[in-house]
Amino acid sequence: MRKQLGSKAIKMVYDLGGGKLTKNLSVPIQEQNIFALSDDDLLTLARWACIIEAHYSAVRGMPTPMDMEWGKDGITGELFILQARPETVQSQKTSSTLRNYRLTMTPTARPHPAVTGRAVGAMIGQGRARIICDASAMAEFQAGEVLVTERTDPDWEPIMKRASATDHLL
Numbered sequence: 325m326r327k328q329l330g331s332k333a334i335k336m337v338y339d340l341g342g343g344k345l346t347k348n349l350s351v352p353i354q355e356q357n358i359f360a361l362s363d364d365d366l367l368t369l370a371r372w373a374c375i376i377e378a379h380y381s382a383v384r385g386m387p388t389p390m391d392m393e394w395g396k397d398g399i400t401g402e403l404f405i406l407q408a409r410p411e412t413v414q415s416q417k418t419s420s421t422l423r424n425y426r427l428t429m430t431p432t433a434r435p436h437p438a439v440t441g442r443a444v445g446a447m448i449g450q451g452r453a454r455i456i457c458d459a460s461a462m463a464e465f466q467a468g469e470v471l472v473t474e475r476t477d478p479d480w481e482p483i484m485k486r487a488s489a490t491d492h493l494l
Contacts, residue, residue: 327366332356337398348474361396368403369394376408439472449488456483
């Protein structure tokens with residue numbers, strides 16, 4: 325087993341006294357350079373993943389790779405499995421397929437990005453950007469636009485299917 329320090333530009337915290345349950349904050353540089361999980365945390369999550377995958381594989385009667393989401397309470401340090409479902413993307417890919425993407429500039433394209441953030445997905449998309457701050461404005465979104473928002477949840481799935489790309493603002 326090996327550990328690799330990942331990027332941690334933002335973190336989600338409780339929005340105490342705010343209008344939302346959570347908010348995203350920038351992570352100070354000194355916190356970006358330390359591991360978020362201890363070796364014990366990693367081993368606990370690995371054990372849980374094996375148990376969950378074994379359970380669902382037994383239920384289905386076949387090997388069932390799982391897509392799992394976990395969280396760590398920022399106050400208590402307690403770990404939680406938030407969601408587990410059969411993995412349906414990576415297991416369907418063939419390892420012999422290599423895809424290259426190239427975004428060509430159109431006459432109306434800007435040479436520099438208008439916004440930056442975290443992409444949802446691994447492909448390239450282009451289109452007119454539409455900033456939507458909350459779910460109540462989803463009706464404004466047009467098919468083929470680039471969705472720009474602070475965050476999404478499963479309620480956003482219909483709009484994300486119509487988007488040419490999705491970007492979470494940093």
